[in-house]
Amino acid sequence: MKQILSAVVVAGLCLSSAMAIEGTPFKITSRLRLEYDDNIRQAPDTAENPKEDSLKYLADFELWLEMNGPHTYFGLRYRPSIIYWDNRPEDDLDVHHDFDLIVNHQFSPRVSLNFKDTFRRAELPELIERGDIVRERNDFNYNSANVTVATLVAPALRLDLSGRHELLRYDDSDVASSEDYDKLTGGATLRQQLNQASAVAGDLRYAATDYDTAEDAINRDTQSVRVGGTLEHIFSPVLMGQVSAGFENKSFDADDTDDESSPYVDASLSYFPQPDLRLNGGASYSFYDSGAFPYANQTRTMVYGALTYDLTERLAWNTSLSWQNGHYKAEDIPGDARIRDLPPAVRQGVPEWALDLPASELIDTEIGDADQQVLSFSTRMTFRIHRSHWLELGWNYNDVDTDIGTDYKRNRISIGWKAQL
Amino acid sequence: MNKSLIVWGLVLVMGVLGSAPVGWAQEAPQEAPETAAQPMTQAELARLLVNLLGLGRFLPAAPTDQQCFAVLMENNIAPADGWQGEEIVTRALLARLVVQALRRADEIENPDDPQSWIDFLEGLGVSLETVEDATGELNPMTEPIAPNVYRDASSTDPLQRRDKFSGETEVHFGTDVGYNETVRPLTRREVDRILQEAVRRREARRPATPD
Numbered sequence: 001m002k003q004i005l006s007a008v009v010v011a012g013l014c015l016s017s018a019m020a021i022e023g024t025p026f027k028i029t030s031r032l033r034l035e036y037d038d039n040i041r042q043a044p045d046t047a048e049n050p051k052e053d054s055l056k057y058l059a060d061f062e063l064w065l066e067m068n069g070p071h072t073y074f075g076l077r078y079r080p081s082i083i084y085w086d087n088r089p090e091d092d093l094d095v096h097h098d099f100d101l102i103v104n105h106q107f108s109p110r111v112s113l114n115f116k117d118t119f120r121r122a123e124l125p126e127l128i129e130r131g132d133i134v135r136e137r138n139d140f141n142y143n144s145a146n147v148t149v150a151t152l153v154a155p156a157l158r159l160d161l162s163g164r165h166e167l168l169r170y171d172d173s174d175v176a177s178s179e180d181y182d183k184l185t186g187g188a189t190l191r192q193q194l195n196q197a198s199a200v201a202g203d204l205r206y207a208a209t210d211y212d213t214a215e216d217a218i219n220r221d222t223q224s225v226r227v228g229g230t231l232e233h234i235f236s237p238v239l240m241g242q243v244s245a246g247f248e249n250k251s252f253d254a255d256d257t258d259d260e261s262s263p264y265v266d267a268s269l270s271y272f273p274q275p276d277l278r279l280n281g282g283a284s285y286s287f288y289d290s291g292a293f294p295y296a297n298q299t300r301t302m303v304y305g306a307l308t309y310d311l312t313e314r315l316a317w318n319t320s321l322s323w324q325n326g327h328y329k330a331e332d333i334p335g336d337a338r339i340r341d342l343p344p345a346v347r348q349g350v351p352e353w354a355l356d357l358p359a360s361e362l363i364d365t366e367i368g369d370a371d372q373q374v375l376s377f378s379t380r381m382t383f384r385i386h387r388s389h390w391l392e393l394g395w396n397y398n399d400v401d402t403d404i405g406t407d408y409k410r411n412r413i414s415i416g417w418k419a420q421l
Numbered sequence: 422m423n424k425s426l427i428v429w430g431l432v433l434v435m436g437v438l439g440s441a442p443v444g445w446a447q448e449a450p451q452e453a454p455e456t457a458a459q460p461m462t463q464a465e466l467a468r469l470l471v472n473l474l475g476l477g478r479f480l481p482a483a484p485t486d487q488q489c490f491a492v493l494m495e496n497n498i499a500p501a502d503g504w505q506g507e508e509i510v511t512r513a514l515l516a517r518l519v520v521q522a523l524r525r526a527d528e529i530e531n532p533d534d535p536q537s538w539i540d541f542l543e544g545l546g547v548s549l550e551t552v553e554d555a556t557g558e559l560n561p562m563t564e565p566i567a568p569n570v571y572r573d574a575s576s577t578d579p580l581q582r583r584d585k586f587s588g589e590t591e592v593h594f595g596t597d598v599g600y601n602e603t604v605r606p607l608t609r610r611e612v613d614r615i616l617q618e619a620v621r622r623r624e625a626r627r628p629a630t631p632d
Contacts, residue, residue, distance in 0.1 A: 064561045073472045081590040100478040116482040142585040148483035185579045207579040232487045237503020266577040270491045286577035304571035306594035313527045318595030378596035420563045
């Protein structure tokens with residue numbers, strides 16, 4: 001059924017692209033890739049759990065609808081991606097959907113309304129080992145809706161009042177019962193442009209995360225308040241940077257779980273030493289939503305960098321690298337959790353009789369703490385064969401070292417063709 | 422749901438109230454023609470280009486000028502002497518930026534001569550009479566360069582940060598990243614299943630008792 005649906009989508013998009021008429025508000029781009037994936041199940045490659053590889057055929061189509069008026073801009077992007085796996089018998093087809101919507105309206109020279117919505121529908125199959133399902137399907141829907149009212153209070157002073165709602169919904173009810181959430185964020189930013197090169201801002205944020213769990217389940221809901229500032233500076237025509245820093249306090253709904261506070265810092269730099277070379281990098285340290293049941297919080301450190309180099313007029317080279325560490329503390333486990341609820345690798349060494357004790361017993365020991373490190377490297381060469389056609393060669397490498405899931409390394413190598421129709 | 426409605430309502434009401442002292446509601450109808458006649462600044466043009474080129478999805482809902490300049494520069498769209506937000510847009514600058522946005526800068530014979538950019542654009546039949554005329558031919562870029570995935574994941578701002586991406590098909594700074602592969606930890610049912618399976622395998626491997 002899914003194959004038929006995909007065939008219909010592909011045929012429809014090909015047909016619509018062939019019918020694309022200049023002057024219409026629709027724009028279409030397609031991208032086709034053949035990829036070799038050396039670890040399709042994200043396995044640790046041990047004797048018990050070896051890696052499996054597969055060829056994949058990936059087709060992305062990007063459809064744009066946009067309208068730009070004197071005071072209003074409307075842009076809608078839809079990108080379905082179809083992935084056919086040559087060697088994944090239990091489920092050989094994934095279909096992802098991306099929607100991005102932007103609406104900007106200028107009420108007056110001083111006041112504007114900006115709305116942005118990001119929707120992702122992603123599929124990740126169940127993990128099957130020796131014929132048994134050990135991890136359920138990871139298919140999910142994610143949506144983030146942001147609205148900001150920006151008001152020019154004075155010629156160089158801008159007040160942004162913002163709200164955001166995020167939701168995550170997994171298809172599988174067992175996964176959903178611990179991972180689904182709604183997040184609500186409100187914030188105000190008062191930004192003063194000091195001169196042509198510099199601006200400072202004061203930031204205030206309130207965020208509430210509400211996990212969609214059963215009443216008797218472990219309560220991971222949190223609220224946080226953040227106060228800080230941002231400095232933006234253009235150092236020269238080819239170098240610009242931004243740094244934000246402040247303080248965050250997070251409180252937990254669960255009984256017996258104390259509030260936590262932490263400073264945060266977030267910096268990024270863009271450097272364009274010559275027109276054909278662009279560099280970008282950043283680093284951050286802060287609290288972050290957990291992402292790992294039953295923890296209700298993590299402290300994340302992340303560093304990333306990226307480079308684009310136009311080797312010739314037709315040949316471009318892009319590379320990016322990121323490293324992150326998520327640190328989970330026993331103190332961040334809600335009071336109603338048991339040691340049994342912790343990931344097996346975390347509670348390793350705890351005797352069977354102790355598994356039903358409260359997880360709070362682990363505070364001040366090192367047993368309840370966990371780390372997850374992820375290293376990701378990607379590179380791609382793109383050759384422009386025509387104004388609207390490109391050939392590309394890419395490599396992506398991921399190395400996950402975690403106490404809360406499965407360690408693995410994965411390489412993906414692809415060759416592809418891209419066209420703007 | 423109620424909380425959502427309250428926050429959205431507050432944002433809108435406060436925004437409107439916040440603007441009330443400057444009297445936009447009364448001024449708006451009269452300001453429109455005046456605004457149209459006013460020269461455009463580089464910051465305003467950058468914002469327009471970000472929208473037309475489909476780069477807005479990589480930025481916060483209401484980006485700052487510098488964020489707009491950075492994402493344009495990452496795609497090789499910049500004045501010869503860099504972005505200066507308050508400077509007025511000239512015909513030559515407009516021509517240069519539009520040609521860059523069309524990805525045809527390599528066809529300019531003499532890039533140091535501002536007139537070359539104007540001549541080239543007019544040679545394509547693009548009018549430079551108004552900004553709207555000049556930018557009318559621009560389309561969303563094919564896979565623009567932007568550090569969106571890692572920057573959004575790295576951001577400390579709860580209004581911007583994001584940890585969910587589209588699996589293996591999100592593009593970051595011109596590369597295919599696999600950010601989403603930070604595997605979700607197992608649920609309790611999954612752990613129970615693994616343990617049961619491990620016990621079953623161990624029993625299956627147990628050697629037979631010798632006679």
